[in-house]
Amino acid sequence: xxxxxxxxxxxxxxxxxxxxxxxxxxxxxxxxxxxxxxxxxxxxxxxxxxxxxxxxxxxxxxxxxxxxxxxxxxxxxxxxxxxxxxxxxxxxxxxxxxxxxxxxxxxxxxxxxxxxxxxxxxxxxxxxxxxxxxxxxxxxxxxxxxxxxxxxxxxxxxxxxxxxxxxxxxxxxxxxxxxxxxxxxxxxxxxxxxxxxxxxxxxxxxxxxxxxxxxxxxxxxxxxxxxxxxxxxxxxxxxxxxxxxxxxxxxxxxxxxxxxxxxxxxxxxxxxxxxxxxxxxxxxxxxxxxxxxxxxxxxxxxxxxxxxxxxxxxxxxxxxxxxxxxxxxxxxxxxxxxxxxxxxxxxxxxxxxxxxxxxxxxxxxxxxxxxxxxxxxxxxxxxxxxxxxxxxxxxxxxxxxxxxxxxxxxxxxxxxxxxxxxxxxxxxxxxxxxxxxxxxxxxxxxxxxxxxxxxxxxxxxxxxxxxxxxxxxxxxxxxxxxxxxxxxxxxxxxxxxxxxxxxxxxxxxxxxxxxxxxxx
Amino acid sequence: xxxxxxxxxxxxxxxxxxxxxxxxxxxxxxxxxxxxxxxxxxxxxxxxxxxxxxxxxxxxxxxxxxxxxxxxxxxxxxxxxxxxxxxxxxxxxxxxxxxxxxxxxxxxxxxxxxxxxxxxxxxxxxxxxxxxxxxxxxxxxxxxxxxxxxxxxxxxxxxxxxxxxxxxxxxxxxxxxxxxxxxxxxxxxxxxxxxxxxxxxxxxxxxxxxxxxxxxxxxxxxxxxxxxxxxxxxxxxxxxxxxxxxxxxxxxxxxxxxxxxxxxxxxxxxxxxxxxxxxxxxxxxxxxxxxxxxxxxxxxxxxxxx
Numbered sequence: 001x002x003x004x005x006x007x008x009x010x011x012x013x014x015x016x017x018x019x020x021x022x023x024x025x026x027x028x029x030x031x032x033x034x035x036x037x038x039x040x041x042x043x044x045x046x047x048x049x050x051x052x053x054x055x056x057x058x059x060x061x062x063x064x065x066x067x068x069x070x071x072x073x074x075x076x077x078x079x080x081x082x083x084x085x086x087x088x089x090x091x092x093x094x095x096x097x098x099x100x101x102x103x104x105x106x107x108x109x110x111x112x113x114x115x116x117x118x119x120x121x122x123x124x125x126x127x128x129x130x131x132x133x134x135x136x137x138x139x140x141x142x143x144x145x146x147x148x149x150x151x152x153x154x155x156x157x158x159x160x161x162x163x164x165x166x167x168x169x170x171x172x173x174x175x176x177x178x179x180x181x182x183x184x185x186x187x188x189x190x191x192x193x194x195x196x197x198x199x200x201x202x203x204x205x206x207x208x209x210x211x212x213x214x215x216x217x218x219x220x221x222x223x224x225x226x227x228x229x230x231x232x233x234x235x236x237x238x239x240x241x242x243x244x245x246x247x248x249x250x251x252x253x254x255x256x257x258x259x260x261x262x263x264x265x266x267x268x269x270x271x272x273x274x275x276x277x278x279x280x281x282x283x284x285x286x287x288x289x290x291x292x293x294x295x296x297x298x299x300x301x302x303x304x305x306x307x308x309x310x311x312x313x314x315x316x317x318x319x320x321x322x323x324x325x326x327x328x329x330x331x332x333x334x335x336x337x338x339x340x341x342x343x344x345x346x347x348x349x350x351x352x353x354x355x356x357x358x359x360x361x362x363x364x365x366x367x368x369x370x371x372x373x374x375x376x377x378x379x380x381x382x383x384x385x386x387x388x389x390x391x392x393x394x395x396x397x398x399x400x401x402x403x404x405x406x407x408x409x410x411x412x413x414x415x416x417x418x419x420x421x422x423x424x425x426x427x428x429x430x431x432x433x434x435x436x437x438x439x440x441x442x443x444x445x446x447x448x449x450x451x452x453x454x455x456x457x458x459x460x461x462x463x464x465x466x467x468x469x470x471x472x473x474x475x476x477x478x479x480x481x482x483x484x485x486x487x488x489x490x491x492x493x494x495x496x497x498x499x500x501x502x503x504x505x506x507x508x509x510x511x512x513x514x515x516x517x518x519x520x
Numbered sequence: 521x522x523x524x525x526x527x528x529x530x531x532x533x534x535x536x537x538x539x540x541x542x543x544x545x546x547x548x549x550x551x552x553x554x555x556x557x558x559x560x561x562x563x564x565x566x567x568x569x570x571x572x573x574x575x576x577x578x579x580x581x582x583x584x585x586x587x588x589x590x591x592x593x594x595x596x597x598x599x600x601x602x603x604x605x606x607x608x609x610x611x612x613x614x615x616x617x618x619x620x621x622x623x624x625x626x627x628x629x630x631x632x633x634x635x636x637x638x639x640x641x642x643x644x645x646x647x648x649x650x651x652x653x654x655x656x657x658x659x660x661x662x663x664x665x666x667x668x669x670x671x672x673x674x675x676x677x678x679x680x681x682x683x684x685x686x687x688x689x690x691x692x693x694x695x696x697x698x699x700x701x702x703x704x705x706x707x708x709x710x711x712x713x714x715x716x717x718x719x720x721x722x723x724x725x726x727x728x729x730x731x732x733x734x735x736x737x738x739x740x741x742x743x744x745x746x747x748x749x750x751x752x753x754x755x756x757x758x759x760x761x762x763x764x765x766x767x768x769x770x771x772x773x774x775x776x777x778x779x780x781x782x783x784x785x786x787x788x789x790x791x792x793x794x795x796x797x798x799x800x801x802x803x804x805x806x807x808x809x810x811x812x813x814x815x816x817x818x819x820x821x822x823x824x825x826x
Binding site: 041044052123126128130131134194195196197220221222223224226227230231233234236388389390391393394395397428429430431 | 550551552553556557558559560563564565567570571574602603613669672673676677684685686687771772773774776780781784786787788789
């Protein structure tokens with residue numbers, strides 16, 4: 001009996017010890033000079049030659065510089081390149097800045113740039129970036145500070161290719177290690193990479209930074225949007241961008257320690273029609289659907305004002321934007337009239353012999369229900385089919401859908417119109433014109449836009465493209481998604497980019513609690 | 521005993537083969553393409569075809585299956601398509617976190633369930649019984665996805681007792697473990713109550729009471745051990761639920777376990793990684809059930825391992 005009691009006491013003491021140690025709250029306190037940014041998923045790669053997802057790009061652009069970068073105003077500006085020349089339509093010459101060093105101390109030369117491109121273009125690289133460089137014929141390094149790129153044809157968007165992050169000559173292929181990736185010349189160096197947990201960046205010792213600038217950035221992977229909001233409210237997280245639920249923004253805004261930034265973005269949301277369906281080849285049906293969607297109501301209520309009504313794929317921030325195009329405001333009466341003209345008469349209950357299948361993912365189901373209710377008002381039935389992402393994406397890529405809604409992210413150059421509307425890009429030849437849209441006039445315009453180097457002439461071409469796309473309506477333009485960030489008021493100097501870039505983290509400072517000044 | 525152990529170990533082979541075959545068939549049957557997931561929608565068809573060839577995905581399904589099973593027989597689970605690393609290494613990195621979470625969830629479940637089940641079973645119909653069973657109904661009804669954030673708000677944001685997310689010290693483990701273990705605690709408590717009620721009517725309990733033991737002492741010393749066999753069976757069976765529940769809890773608490781990796785692998789149609797993860801979960805389930813049989817023998821002298 002006594003032994004039993006002794007054992008029970010020992011168990012009780014052990015349990016108390018466990019509870020006590022559990023209650024001792026472990027390190028969640030702020031590290032001086034460190035900014036925490038919550039991200040929704042882990043970067044897929046720490047090597048810029050392989051990473052194509054948005055999260056990897058956001059992290060990698062702080063570590064790796066490229067020949068050119070996109071400014072907040074949407075213009076290509078030199079990054080590693082101090083000058084760019086275009087002596088003929090197929091040649092670009094970049095003169096590199098002197099004195100640039102990788103974070104491991106090595107000096108950057110043109111050899112590193114050439115190596116980076118060659119290693120991507122090598123057939124064995126298995127890099128997803130190869131496809132975007134298909135027009136690139138060669139990269140040469142005539143001297144240590146000059147890079148010459150030639151394209152196979154006159155290729156207007158060639159500067160997009162020059163946005164590739166540069167790694168040192170000899171970096172092995174592929175970067176298979178879970179540890180931090182190769183060194184870069186960017187403002188930060190990767191200190192640690194713990195997959196599905198966090199990425200920590202520390203200042204590149206070979207780059208100068210303001211004394212008060214943040215010294216470390218911790219990108220923490222927090223998959224649940226509610227938890228991201230809780231971390232912001234708690235002050236654990238300093239910044240979360242483009243991954244917060246719109247419904248939680250008013251709650252976050254009520255916190256005095258937080259500031260909500262809601263600025264113009266370029267991500268384009270649209271409804272896509274499948275032209276393989278004879279009913280959707282009828283322009284009146286497409287226009288009727290466009291008139292049935294009350295975009296203003298959706299943006300103001302469901303999206304809490306975090307988007308702008310779109311006129312086309314290019315946002316006003318683009319140099320090629322032209323908003324003088326056909327617009328489709330909410331007009332259910334007009335939609336009914338068009339459907340009547342198309343021969344789809346309403347029955348006694350106001351419904352028509354028009355039933356479409358709308359494919360979506362679980363994340364898009366709520367929006368689908370809104371579309372369903374709006375289309376029902378004009379007599380169109382929408383059957384929602386919710387699929388898991390990979391299945392959904394596979395179906396859309398094969399053209400196996402009637403109606404769907406997706407978004408294009410990171411539109412930098414109007415050449416996107418070629419990718420999505422040129423008939424050559426229809427599966428199986430291409431994979432981006434999924435709705436099988438084909439119009440010889442559009443083909444001629446977007447192909448001319450790709451080959452025309454002169455910016456003024458190009459702008460005219462894309463003005464015509466935008467008009468034709470709005471008239472012909474292969475997509476219903478819905479909205480441009482804003483760049484929405486919630487940030488700790490102590491974070492000073494953060495500037496949101498329309499494309500969601502976090503590059504300004506290189507300059508931000510972190511005030512100590514109470515606003516007494518920069519944290520030491 | 522050793523012969524029994526060997527026999528059970530041998531039985532693992534057909535189970536592993538069955539699970540591997542079923543997982544292989546299912547993941548290849550569902551639509552979706554790992555190469556498209558990896559290269560994106562702007563990839564040229566020639567690049568997609570080249571990548572399929574490099575990964576061996578253009579071979580007939582039977583040939584792919586044969587390679588997979590041959591590799592498995594040699595202990596090679598292949599290389600992850602999306603992570604470019606051996607599947608075995610990835611699993612070895614993540615599985616301890618999942619086991620830690622599931623183990624802690626089980627511990628929490630037992631710590632909650634035993635007192636509640638005992639109180640309810642000792643005096644059926646009493647206020648304690650009603651309260652304990654009320655908790656059980658609540659515990660089963662509240663989903664992880666709701667309970668997790670609720671606990672976070674209460675214990676992390678308001679009381680500031682525990683960290684909000686991530687894996688680290690013991691403090692990080694408490695909220696995920698409570699979230700995971702609560703539903704199981706409710707089930708165990710109900711089962712224990714029923715078993716104790718059944719045991720109370722048995723002859724040896726009458727004997728114990730007639731010897732002068734109080735009802736509580738008799739139930740603790742003689743009843744509980746006999747009531748445990750059904751609870752142990754339940755624990756073995758429910759471990760599967762604990763592991764699958766861990767998938768959701770890992771997402772909520774940003775816990776870097778195997779479940780999160782499995783979800784990402786399914787999305788990316790990373791065939792080798794999905795197969796490896798499912799196989800790991802299935803074998804764990806089988807091994808735990810095997811361990812359950814051993815525990816039977818320890819708890820109940822009527823059970824022998826032959």
